[in-house]
Amino acid sequence: MSFSAQTDNLRMFSEAVSSKCEKVRFGSEFCEWKIPSLPEVEKAHALAKDRGKVFTYITPRVSDEGLKKIRAQLDFLNGAGKIAIVVNDLGTLNIMGDYPELSPYLGRQLVHMPARCPWLKMRFGDLTSFRLKALKAMIEKRHVEDIYSQTSLNYSPTIRLFQSYGIQGVDLDWIPRCFPYSNFLVKAGLNLFVHLHLIPVALTRKCHTARFLGEKTPENCSKPCDSRAFLLKHRGLTDEAERKLFLQGNVVFRLVQPSRTDTEKLLRSGVTNFVITMNPVTKISSREEIDKLIVHLKQETDQ
């Protein structure tokens, strides 16, 4: 098992580099206005290098303005050795060819996973058509359910196309019903990185947190999401544990807790890379918390 700690915050990053994880990820995954400055990226890279950690840089969906910032950072990183870049925007992927030293990885926003939907089970309940004979309906339902458990990468031509752009790996979510299908991606030669806790359910540019807290413009946002997150409750819709919704910045997440059986299931399908996100929803912000989680997961699976 190999662990990466991920954050967009330099203070937390310095905690991450001193933890037991083998890799560290820095950068904003979801918000273009939280892309770190070039000096911050340089500092993060130097910190990781000092501590002997493998450094990965993460990029979000971006407008042209955001892409300019990313270009400057890629210019620097390209000269700093072989570094993995998590790409969440087709525009960023398009410019990756200009940086031969960097290895692009597909971010979660470029992989569609229907099972991220919090209400998928409700949908399955509605699937059976009463017009059909029972057995046929059941078989059909089963087949359709199977597709809802796959990703948009469970199709060889899609993988080949991304690989022609140099894609070497993919970020995925901790959704146990999808685990049996991840082996398809491993066999296609992709390195899989599974995020342990947070499943992104909805992403916006009209940041829900910023609007709620009265921020005026994205450019001048005080970034309240660095320290704040909200639990959203709606009777009937968010009652079950797996449907609990959290709002952090411009993303609505579902929070999941990895279980032993699911971890073993994932390891059996050939996935060995796990990502620990440091933020107010996971409540992981220090070296001790990362180490505790790593020890716990390793003990559970005897690895």
Added chain:
Amino acid sequence: MPLLLSPINSFEGAVKVIDAGADEIYCGVAMQGEHRHFTLFRGPGASPAQLPTYDELERITEYAHRHNVKVIPVINEPFMSEALEKEVKNHICSCVEKGADALIIGDLGVLSIVKDVGVEAPLYASTYFVSMNCEAVDFLRKLGFSRVILERHLTIHEISEIVSRSKVDIEVFCHWGGCSNINANCYFYHHNAIPGFAMKRALKKAFDEKDPRSMVFSPCTLFYGVYDVSNGKKMCDVPILDAFTGCSLCHLQALIHAGVSGLKIVGRYKTAKDQETWTRIYRELLDFIWHGRSRIRHKKMREKINSLKNELGRTHIEIYCKQKRCFFSPLFNVPYESLIPSWELKKARRS
């Protein structure tokens, strides 16, 4: 002048929107076969937003072509898997066979099938590709797309920048469907796909209470209890995820000046009457602006829009104008501000 694209889900609707002045019409067709119950947003399986059969598509293309209007089927789910390949291939071939003038594609896997079966019709890149910058548009151009439909959360300035630097046609959404979240990254599937009992109940409640928001049936417009994660305390009940927009009448002149090639009205699931009404309104305003040649003075423009608004009725003004649900309004606009007591939001912000 930008092309006006109207949605349809029936032959009746096609006749009406063509009569109302649509330059192009777009539609979904329900995919047949074992996986017809697979629907994410509005397809590819059966849903009220889709034409039920390929024969209906053929009837529509015949009628539209007689009136020099193009028909563009959408094959635009951001998803493809090995299991769906055969059915999607048949689906694409059937649409082309029935006279489709172009195809809207929303996934790279589907694109590979389109190329595999040798479709010669132009290909348009769906909003599911979330094109937000010139490089993304260039990426899609290199893959063979001749038109790119931009993400809905862009500002007019950003659109203008992309148009000026792109080598393909750029299309934008102008009416309805200004989702609170980025489409391809939103898993609140709700368009006849996932509702389930609880959501139907919540939406019905909003409707019964004559909540003006009930026109927009989606989980992102519901009221949520908002709790601070750090201390577990409840802050307030607000539709915190609601950033829904749906009208760009007041920004139409700026969009034309930005140089977009197409303006798309959303609403494949709407009634033929709604589809017709909005096509006629946008047609009238587009012609008015275009024939005004240079920029029309603000006062004259306002008068024209107000005269159209009388046609729209009170509901539109209540929802879109009073709550400032305009496409291209500032990104941090709070349309739900007028729906809750102001002190409640202030209190939450202070805490």
